[in-house]
Amino acid sequence: MKCTLCNSKNYKKRSGSVRDNKQLEIFECCECGLVFLSENSHINESFYEESNMHQSFDFSKWRKETLEDDTRRFSFLKNSLLNKKVLDFGSGNGGFLKLAKEVCKEVTGIELEKAVIAFYIEDKLNIENNLNNIDSKFDIITSFHVIEHIKEPLEILEKLKSLLEDNGKLIIEVPNANDALLTIYKSEAFSHFTYWSCHLYLYTSHTLNLLAKKAGLKVEFIKHIQRYPLSNHLYWLSQSKPGGHQKWGNFLDSSELTKAYENQLASIQATDTIIACFTKED
């Protein structure tokens, strides 16, 4: 087996397991650091079309769950979205697009999940289920927590690049393979919880950068962000369970502490999330 990103044959097994498929192994390329599953043939497009990503399909609950991330992404990007034509690839429940629609010239979502269509219509959001149905170009293309699900990420980035206007920007957010809970604290419980059979690849700022360069994209910035606060990490280390921010957040987390912790993790590239902005190479 060769690393799909750098062609190295040198890879090692990562400790931990895939929470929904114990047969799979987790590997890390020793050259570039790409994290990948031992097998990825268990996932195809129809898997996502039929709501399989969710245990049950409750649209308003789903919107509530993503509201914080949708709002964070919208506030971060708001200035660059003004009067722009925006495409969100893998737009999920459309929560980000609903916010973006208020300031953008036009918004379109690409989403395989069939069950969301009715809700997009209700919110007057354009939706397509395939990039090949798109025949115009965009100022901003976003894709939040989608690229790690994709079997052929290079193909997709090349396709997204072809849909960018000349001065357009491609914004990609993915989970960070070097999350502190795995690489610094080495939480065993977390290593049996975080890996998921849908995440075929996990990227770092380095490997995301490599992938984008292969697709002929230029990096404008890669930013490390931390979605979960210190209380969540302490709870993993003490109780070996998720949800610590709900249990301990009210007395542990303050906005100063949360910001300082994020900055500290970012300085060692060990946040849980990375967001990158790419442009077309000129």
Ligand SMILES: [Zn+2]
């Ligand atoms: Zn590699």
